[in-house]
Amino acid sequence: MFDPTIPRSLCDMVDRELERDERIEWIGMPKRIFFTPVATGAFLFGIPWTAFALFWTAGAAWGTMKMDEGPGLFSIFPLFGVPFILIGFGMLSSPIWAYLRAGRTVYVITDRRAITFEGGWSTTIRSYPPEKLTDVFRTEKRDGSGDVIIARRAWRDSEGDRQSEELGFLRVADAKDVERRLKQLAKQAGGGA
Numbered sequence: 784m785f786d787p788t789i790p791r792s793l794c795d796m797v798d799r800e801l802e803r804d805e806r807i808e809w810i811g812m813p814k815r816i817f818f819t820p821v822a823t824g825a826f827l828f829g830i831p832w833t834a835f836a837l838f839w840t841a842g843a844a845w846g847t848m849k850m851d852e853g854p855g856l857f858s859i860f861p862l863f864g865v866p867f868i869l870i871g872f873g874m875l876s877s878p879i880w881a882y883l884r885a886g887r888t889v890y891v892i893t894d895r896r897a898i899t900f901e902g903g904w905s906t907t908i909r910s911y912p913p914e915k916l917t918d919v920f921r922t923e924k925r926d927g928s929g930d931v932i933i934a935r936r937a938w939r940d941s942e943g944d945r946q947s948e949e950l951g952f953l954r955v956a957d958a959k960d961v962e963r964r965l966k967q968l969a970k971q972a973g974g975g976a
Contacts, residue, residue, distance in 0.1 A: 788812070793889045796900055800908060801893065809892040809964050814928055815885040817878035829874025836871050840864030844958035888950040892964050897933060899952065909950065916969035919951075921958045929958035931965060 785941020789812060797810070818826070844861040880903075897911040911933050923929035933951035940946050955961050 789889055790886070793887070793900065794904075794908065797889060797891055797898075799899075799912075800891075800898060802895070806894045806943075807891060808894055808968075809961065810889065811944050811955055811961070813885045813952075814956060815882050817882045817974060818955065819878075819881045819954075822877040822881035825874045825877035829871050829877070833871025834852065836864055838865035840868060871951060885954070887959065890955065890961075892961070892968060894968075897952075897965055898967065899950070913969045913971070916965050919962055919965045919969070921962045923958045927953060928956050931958050931961045933965070 789810065793812075797807075801807070839879055840861050841862075843864060845856050847860055855926060856976045865956045883903070884903050887906070889900045891898040891900070896913065897916065899907075899909045899911075901907045901909075919931065919933055921929050930949065931952040935947050937945065937947040952958075952961050
């Protein structure tokens with residue numbers, strides 16, 4: 784039951800993950816968009832960051848060129864701005880990375896579990912057995928697409944602030960159908976929902 788729009792490499796990864804006699808009930812990919820909420824935030828923050836880094840580096844280069852002392856220790860001072868410029872370019876390119884990551888992500892509902900394959904430099908595979916599908920909900924847009932949230936991951940950052948991330952089937956075309964299938968899987972296995 785593979786969708787021909789899903790790349791062969793992702794289909795092969797799904798095949799390797801499935802257990803013997805496990806049957807696919809639904810398979811899909813997220814909608815490929817550039818400006819996800821995370822990518823938009825990084826992009827917007829990257830604009831002033833990069834502008835300031837370029838301004839600072841140019842000012843430092845101009846200032847060291849004006850010195851009449853010739854080459855010396857201060858002539859490398861503008862190079863300290865280069866890492867900040869690269870970080871800024873990374874933030875500005877985050878919409879591109881979000882688009883590419885969506886092309887390496889696939890979601891699967893089988894007769895036994897829900898599985899997410901989230902691609903990037905490496906692939907993160909999360910498997911949700913029916914008993915983990917007790918608190919499934921969706922956020923939906925007018926066109927019916929949306930996120931079907933299965934779980935939340937919480938942690939504290941280095942400053943002690945609480946952070947969280949919603950996990951599940953993000954930016955799927957028919958969020959209501961996916962939610963219905965996940966709840967049906969949970970019910971069949973006696974997981975409630």
